[in-house]
Amino acid sequence: MKEIPNIDELLNSFIDGELTQRHQTEVQRLISHDPRVAQRVRELQKTKMLVSSLPTAEAPADMAERVKASLEKMPIPREQPSRFDQRKGARYLLVRKVLAAAAMIGLVAVLTVVVYTIVAPEKLSPATGFKARLELKTSNLPAVDSAINKAIENSGLSGFVSPRRQGNKSVYAITCSRDALGLFLADMQNVWRRFDSATLFVDAKPPGKQVVVNDVKPEQIANLITPVKPKLTGPEKTSETPPGQPEKTQKIHLTIVVAGSE
């Protein structure tokens, strides 16, 4: 028996029915030829028998209720997403990220437009603005200067005019609203007869092209700067803009050049 390594393991496998048919036959032959092996097998069988003959114990009858109660007492575990849900979640996350990025780009674009509208320098649109040069000739320049300055003052344009003298010429660069210029022109009607000539050069499209109006009258200029407005049935909207302050869409640039006659 001692010559065979792990003989006990072999015999235990034999009594447990874990040997192949060939090994089982070999062990049976060994048992029949060697009484010591036969005795050892009996000992092992008895030892095994002692354990396997122990009475079977039954679990408490309320085991299922105990388990349920124990599960109910436990905090609700966070749901473990399945692998499918994780993949679905990843796709959903990707879509969300793309949508969020698109929304951010859109928001930035809108904000850019808004900020640009607020802070960008206002451009004079030919359709809404008016840029012209009025050339006047008079034999009594000081009187005309005085009348023009008075008209500027009366129409509240004092802060919007840059007067300068160029030799025998007085230049008044006016940037104001249409209404303010209308008041100014109305005030200028009394002095208009003092002009020997009055020529208006109006900037037109394309840029660089001009329309020339000879012997122009104040009311004609007023008509030119006044756009056709739809007739409103309700009360007229009062402008909250101060008289001289140019309105955003009705800015007028008028340069008046008064030249003294020789």
Place this chain on the structure above:
Amino acid sequence: MTGAQNINIDDAVLVEQCRRGDSAAMEPLILKYQDRIYNVILKMCANPDDAAELTQETFVKIIENIDRFEGRSSFYTWAFRIAVNLTLNYCQRSAKHGYSSLDADDNEHSRHASAQLKEFLNDTSSPDPAAVAQSKELCEIVANTLMKLDDPQRTVIVLRDIEGMNYAQIAKVLDIELGTVKSRLSRGRNNLREILGAILK
């Protein structure tokens, strides 16, 4: 064993129902395995109250982790792996096995049982199971002797001789090699016999 053992419902169906959140499927699983798991645990820890507690804990763990059961092994070996691991942890933690001293049980019944056991072991005739099972005192001596084995040997013997697992199933439950199962079983049975022989002298 019990009527619960005879419930012939495919584990895979019940497990799948549990995975889908069907709490009604838990009960048949518990009823099917509660006695077998409890019996194994009790033979390993020798304390009925702790065995009940550990059985309950086993089923809670099974239900909690049912999603992780991938079906690569059978539900049977997976469930027993949980039960055995919990019990071995318990044994290591508590270091109290709950068995009574054999010397302290020195009354007429135990003396008779000892004599009966000695005769059984020394007799050269073939073993008679009835002779062992009919004596309560004799069973107590054997159960207590079983507790004197170290945990790995006792576990293999319980899974083989109490639960009736084959070697491959034991290897799966304990996550050990087949050769390790054989050697532990061989040494365990040998030690068990030696301890019994020393007690009965």
